[in-house]
Amino acid sequence: MSRNRGRDTGPEVLLRKALWKLGLRYRLGFKLPGRPDLVFPGARLVVFVDGCFWHSCPEHRVMPKNNAGFWARKLVRTTERDAAIEQELSQAGWRVIRLWEHEIHSNAVGAAERVAAAVRVSG
Numbered sequence: 001m002s003r004n005r006g007r008d009t010g011p012e013v014l015l016r017k018a019l020w021k022l023g024l025r026y027r028l029g030f031k032l033p034g035r036p037d038l039v040f041p042g043a044r045l046v047v048f049v050d051g052c053f054w055h056s057c058p059e060h061r062v063m064p065k066n067n068a069g070f071w072a073r074k075l076v077r078t079t080e081r082d083a084a085i086e087q088e089l090s091q092a093g094w095r096v097i098r099l100w101e102h103e104i105h106s107n108a109v110g111a112a113e114r115v116a117a118a119v120r121v122s123g
């Protein structure tokens, strides 16, 4: 449930390892709106790994019972910010892939193959 987009959280590391095995090379820490977790500059593609709690995954979202109003507003703001960032990136010519942390935990290779397919589309 860590809030920060640390560079070495579990699902990100799993995804990076799977991408590496597929021979994909990405950039980290690229300065773009929303600080995407992975960037493929040549393919104009960015990847976000979204935590199920913070980004309100439809399968795993849970509303904390304490301070429910606070949390509801906070999580809605996060979702709205995600949408705004995505729009900003796409207006700047970037394609955006969002992966849930649960997708990566259950099938990191499948998630990596989705990214690989998108990278290939752009040649």
Ligand SMILES: [Zn+2]
Pocket (backbone or CB within 6 Å): 052, 057, 058, 059, 060, 061, 100, 101, 102, 103
């Ligand atoms: Zn989830």
